[in-house]
Amino acid sequence: MLRLGITGGIGSGKSVVSKTLKVLGIPVYDCDSRAKWLQEHDADVRREIKSLLGDGVYEGERLNRKKMASMIFSDSTLLAKVEGIVHPAVEKDFNRWCVEQKKEIVGLESAILYECGLDKKCIDKVCLVYAPTETRIERVAQRDSANIEEIRRRMVNQASDDDKIKKADFIVNNFSNHSVICQVLEMMSKVRE
16 A cells, blocks of 8 residues: 655645545545544543543534644644654554555645654655745635734744755645646656656
């Protein structure tokens, strides 16, 4: 089984590439949504987060994401500890998911693929979805109704595009007149070679 990582900065269009792959019959694991699911449904993850941040970070069965964010994004040590709980759980969940797929090729979508080391542990090839910074800011502002300064702060926590470009096996340009579908089809023909 070949494991294709799909990464790119916030607003680059990772989901567009993932949806295109799904149309082509390639299942894609979404790290962000699975991490959120694990934080609320995996008993070990819940227990460890409560132990670290206190029971009050959960309201019943639901994680209070705003409360957790206010605690961890102002404290790099706490952030690293939460990542130390969530990232291994996601990796384990992804490996289990891969076995269930029974496919020749699977995808994994993650904005922080390189930052959390999944590129070295779980991935055979990496596709970077690229769009210029200003294009990404416009997309996220429209999508999330977020202000530009908030978006820029979120971008600072991700590795630079220059670093990602050097490491990627494939680059899909998702801006201007570039056809994502044509680029994904070309990438998949190379992946299958």
